[in-house]
Amino acid sequence: MPLLExxxxxxxxxxxxxVVKAVDGVSFSVDKGETLxxxxxxxxxxxxxxxxxxxxxxxxxxxxxxxxxxxxxxxxTASQARLREIRGNDIAMIFQDPMTSLNPxxxxxxxxxxxxxxxxxxxxxxxxxxxxxxxxQVGIPRAERRIDxxxxxxxxxxxxxxxxxxxxxxxxELLIADEPTTALDVTTQAQILALIEKLQADYNSAVIxxxxxxxxxxxxxxxxxxxxxxxxxxxxxxERIFRSPHHPYTWxxxxxxPRLDTDVDxxxxxxxxxxxxxxxxxxxxxxxxxxxxxxxxxxxxxELAPVxxxxxxxxxxxxxxxxxxxxxxxxxxxxxxxASAAP
Amino acid sequence: xxxxxxEPAAGLDLRGDELLVVEDxxxxxxxxxxxxxxKxxxAVQAVDGVSFALREGExxxxxxxxxxxxxxxxxxxxxxxxxxxxxxxYRGRDLTHLSRAEMRPYRREMMMIFQDPYASLNARKRVGFIVAEALEVHKMGTPAEVKRRVQELLEVVxxxxxxxxxxxxxxxxxxxxxxxIARALAVNPKLIVCDxxxxxxxxxxxxxILNLLKDLQRDFNLTYVFIAHDLxxxxxISDRVLVMYLGQIVESAARTDLYEDPKHPYTGAxxxxxPVPDPDVEARRKRIVLExxxxxxxxxxxxxxxxxxxxxFVEGHCDVEPPELVPRAGTPPDHAVRCHYPLxxxxxxxxxxxxxxxxxxxxx
Numbered sequence: 001m002p003l004l005e006x007x008x009x010x011x012x013x014x015x016x017x018x019v020v021k022a023v024d025g026v027s028f029s030v031d032k033g034e035t036l037x038x039x040x041x042x043x044x045x046x047x048x049x050x051x052x053x054x055x056x057x058x059x060x061x062x063x064x065x066x067x068x069x070x071x072x073x074x075x076x077t078a079s080q081a082r083l084r085e086i087r088g089n090d091i092a093m094i095f096q097d098p099m100t101s102l103n104p105x106x107x108x109x110x111x112x113x114x115x116x117x118x119x120x121x122x123x124x125x126x127x128x129x130x131x132x133x134x135x136x137q138v139g140i141p142r143a144e145r146r147i148d149x150x151x152x153x154x155x156x157x158x159x160x161x162x163x164x165x166x167x168x169x170x171x172x173e174l175l176i177a178d179e180p181t182t183a184l185d186v187t188t189q190a191q192i193l194a195l196i197e198k199l200q201a202d203y204n205s206a207v208i209x210x211x212x213x214x215x216x217x218x219x220x221x222x223x224x225x226x227x228x229x230x231x232x233x234x235x236x237x238x239e240r241i242f243r244s245p246h247h248p249y250t251w252x253x254x255x256x257x258p259r260l261d262t263d264v265d266x267x268x269x270x271x272x273x274x275x276x277x278x279x280x281x282x283x284x285x286x287x288x289x290x291x292x293x294x295x296x297x298x299x300x301x302x303e304l305a306p307v308x309x310x311x312x313x314x315x316x317x318x319x320x321x322x323x324x325x326x327x328x329x330x331x332x333x334x335x336x337x338x339a340s341a342a343p
Numbered sequence: 344x345x346x347x348x349x350e351p352a353a354g355l356d357l358r359g360d361e362l363l364v365v366e367d368x369x370x371x372x373x374x375x376x377x378x379x380x381x382k383x384x385x386a387v388q389a390v391d392g393v394s395f396a397l398r399e400g401e402x403x404x405x406x407x408x409x410x411x412x413x414x415x416x417x418x419x420x421x422x423x424x425x426x427x428x429x430x431x432x433y434r435g436r437d438l439t440h441l442s443r444a445e446m447r448p449y450r451r452e453m454m455m456i457f458q459d460p461y462a463s464l465n466a467r468k469r470v471g472f473i474v475a476e477a478l479e480v481h482k483m484g485t486p487a488e489v490k491r492r493v494q495e496l497l498e499v500v501x502x503x504x505x506x507x508x509x510x511x512x513x514x515x516x517x518x519x520x521x522x523x524i525a526r527a528l529a530v531n532p533k534l535i536v537c538d539x540x541x542x543x544x545x546x547x548x549x550x551x552i553l554n555l556l557k558d559l560q561r562d563f564n565l566t567y568v569f570i571a572h573d574l575x576x577x578x579x580i581s582d583r584v585l586v587m588y589l590g591q592i593v594e595s596a597a598r599t600d601l602y603e604d605p606k607h608p609y610t611g612a613x614x615x616x617x618p619v620p621d622p623d624v625e626a627r628r629k630r631i632v633l634e635x636x637x638x639x640x641x642x643x644x645x646x647x648x649x650x651x652x653x654x655x656f657v658e659g660h661c662d663v664e665p666p667e668l669v670p671r672a673g674t675p676p677d678h679a680v681r682c683h684y685p686l687x688x689x690x691x692x693x694x695x696x697x698x699x700x701x702x703x704x705x706x707x
Contacts, residue, residue: 041545042516141635155636156409185408185572187633190616194632212545215575215618219625238622256550258579260617261624263599266557267579269550273515 001072002029003206004053004174009066009076011045011052020277022048024230025066027304028223030174035200035207037221037238039214039253041274045230046210050176052076054093055083070174089119092167096179098159102151108135108162109147115169134165138195157188164192168199175200176208181216193220214257218242223312226250229275229285232304236313243332246307246315246324248290251331284318292319292327361432362566363397363420363534368429370412370419374641388640389415391590392429397583399533402560402567404581404598406574406613410637412590413570417536420568421453422446433534451481454527458539460519464511470497470522471507477529496525500555517548524555528563536568541576553580574617578602583677586610589640589648592668596678606671606678606685608696609633609649615690631696647683654696655684 011023023045030036038046051057053068053075068075070091075083087093095101103111112131113124120127128147135143138161151159160180167175177196181189197220200207209220217224218238225235226247234247245251255268272289275281281288287297296318307313308321317324357364371386390412397403405413418424420431422438431438433449441449454477457463464473474493478484484492494504500521511519520540527535537556541549553576559565571577577584584601586594586609594607605611612631619625633652638644644651650661660683668681684700 041547157636186574186613186616187408188636189618190630190632193618194630213618214546214620218620218622219618242620242622253546254620256547257620258550258553258573258575259619260575260578260602260614261619264579267550267554269554270547271551273517273548 002031003071004208005029005067005069006049006053007067007069009049009052009068010064011048011057012063012065014061014063015278018278021230021280022277023052024280026225026227026230026232028225028232028235030206030208030223032173032206033200033204034223035209035221037217037224038208038210038227039212039217039224040227041212043229043274043277044227045277046227047178049227050093050178050208050210054087054091054176055080056087056093085119088115088167088172089170090172091174091176092170092172094160094163094167094175094177094180096182098156098163098183101163102159104151107148107150108154112147112162112166112169115166119170130169131165134169135162137168137199138162138165139191140165157184157191160184160188160192161195164195164199168203171203172205174206174208176210178210179212180209182211182213189216196220214253226253229280230277231285232314232316233286234313234315234317235304236307236310236315240307240310240313244307244313244325245328245331246313247286247317248292248319248327249286251327252289255331284316292323294318357396358398359435360398361396362399362434363568364430364432365396365416365420366394366430366432368393368416368419368431369427370415370424371427385641388590388643390419390426391640391643393585393587393590393592394429395585395592395595397534397566397568399566400560400564401582402569402580404577404584405568405570405587406572406577406584407587408572408637410589410640411587412640413572413587414538416587417455417538417568417570421455421536423455451477451530452533454530454532454535456520456523456527456535456537456540459543460516460523461543463523464519466511469508469510470514473511473522474525474529477526481530483530492529493525496528497522499528499559500525501551515548517544517551520544520548520552521555524552524559528559531563532565534566534568536570538570539572540569542571542573549576556580574602574613586613589637589643591648591681592679593649593681594679595668597675600675600678604674604678604689606674606680607649607682608653608655608684608686611686611689611691611696612654629690629693631693647681649682654693655682655698657684 007027009023009026013020013022026049040046052064055075064076109131113127116127116130132143132147135147140146140161181192221238224238224241226233228249233249252270256270258267270289275285283299284297284302287293302316302318304314304316307315368390369392370390371388373383374385375381376384393416407413419426426439438449471493474496475489478489494507497504502521541552569580578598581598584598585592588609594610605614612633615631635652638651645662646665647661650656666681666683668679670676670679671685
């Protein structure tokens with residue numbers, strides 16, 4: 001049994017203009033010790049998916065359907081009290097913005113200790129020792145002194161480390177990281193990713209990494225879910241997604257990425273804007289931006305189907321297999337010089 | 344004051360046809376103590392001795408971590424901040440000490456594109472007004488001409504000219520950045536300073552904006568100073584790249600030289616920290632992880648400012664004798680490095696990275 005199994009998850013928000021289907025039938029699973037990467041543009045529903053799993057959407061105006069089985073227990077139907085037990089203990093979340101996710105009027109020590117004492121009946125002294133241990137683990141220099149500092153006394157990278165320390169303080173089985181490095185410099189990003197990998201290895205936790213950076217995905221993920229307009233466009237093991245991508249949107253994402261290791265004359269860009277989720281396009285939601293669009297794409301929404309007989313690699317596109325193999329090979333051929341140039 | 348040609352700058356190899364020359368630019372912000380009698384107790388050395396030259400039609404990329412002084416430098420070039428010392432020459436004319444009125448004709452030729460497309464457009468003005476404002480300030484054309492020009496500009500940047508009367512909130516992030524670009528283009532500038540123009544955008548929109556900037560450069564012969572912390576983006580758009588650390592240039596080279604053969608350990612660390620979207624390459628790569636954060640620019644480390652984080656630090660040399668920004672043995676003459684122990688080759692293993700061997704300036 002996977003640690004977390006999400007089945008046909010749907011999250012709808014009712015707004016003044018109508019119902020926004022922010023997540024519309026998303027399924028995936030994560031095993032212990034595994035890292036799942038979720039990629040997609042802003043508004044593709046990747047953050048809402050995770051907030052729904054955590055039960056953190058505002059209850060007014062929100063409808064959630066489907067199942068999110070964590071160790072067999074459905075989080076969507078769990079009571080608020082039960083969710084409070086799980087959050088921060090069994091499942092922890094690292095938010096994107098380290099500047100606004102910490103409480104400015106309490107010291108980081110107080111906030112870390114609170115995270116421990118909420119879930120464990122331990123003396124404050126012990127909780128403080130645990131907080132200190134975590135701050136040291138995430139590489140905060142002079143942690144004995146900094147534990148009594150306020151968040152504003154830390155830099156962005158340091159605050160993100162505090163957030164990670166807080167998420168890991170109860171050794172969660174599942175860590176959800178929502179763009180944990182987007183606001184950071186590359187050097188700090190490298191430190192944080194190395195840290196998440198190390199802690200994952202130490203505790204055999206599962207990680208869900210939400211990002212729009214395919215580079216981060218290539219570095220850290222075992223499995224990848226590519227989301228577009230509230231749906232899964234493609235998912236599969238990381239080497240399949242990067243070696244043999246099967247969805248035009250995945251091709252677009254890869255082609256539009258400027259590369260460190262090769263000179264490119266012109267980026268292949270995806271035309272247009274992501275669609276409004278109030279009134280998503282009929283048929284395949286990617287069809288208005290897809291260079292390979294056919295008549296069937298405008299009418300029939302493609303099912304998520306296995307690629308060949310590989311049941312781990314799924315894609316939702318009407319194009320025939322031959323065209324996909326050819327286009328994927330052409331796209332990857334453009335990067336073929338990379339192997340020699342990359343450090 | 345006449346537009347006398349000023350004598351060539353020290354330390355820069357100039358050909359005389361540069362559009363922009365920056366010489367030993369410094370910007371120090373005072374740190375004061377006391378309420379009434381404010382006494383200066385220290386200075387934030389945000390930019391500390393930056394020199395470079397830029398020819399027409401070129402793109403100069405500037406990279407560095409946050410707090411390295413890239414944005415302060417950009418604001419100094421446009422005289423949005425008064426430099427503490429140094430000179431800014433535009434077409435050979437010294438702009439450094441011009442008054443606001445004297446500066447005005449030059450403002451038309453130097454424009455800026457800002458980082459945050461949500462904060463840099465006035466939410467209460469219509470798009471037409473935002474783009475037309477510069478035209479009106481510089482009294483370029485009758486109202487009818489201005490309107491035609493604005494619609495033309497919206498079309499150039501890939502927006503619907505009929506959206507002239509909409510407000511910024513009706514546009515997405517990428518479209519807003521296009522409005523910012525249309526505004527910068529309105530008065531036919533020669534030089535555009537782009538301060539992280541794509542870092543707030545999604546990758547697919549980022550590619551659209553980068554391609555647009557490249558097309559505009561080709562069509563209008565624009566010169567860009569392109570500031571970014573994303574090294575991938577800088578490689579795509581730049582002809583030359585400056586790497587900044589704590590207010591100083593640590594390496595300056597043509598794009599391909601910098602990315603294929605970096606010499607400064609800091610550049611090497613930056614390049615190795617960028618994740619490459621390819622799991623096989625990622626598995627083979629060795630990362631040089633820098634310890635700690637950028638030191639405070641109020642009290643920068645002595646001599647080489649990078650020595651506190653450098654894997655090649657040699658005690659008694661790097662922290663005593665400041666390195667010069669000069670070409671080194673085996674590099675092209677326009678590849679300058681501020682390091683006593685530049686990298687011998689690239690990529691390096693971790694052991695090689697730590698083995699420092701001194702290298703003198705290039706003999707030629």
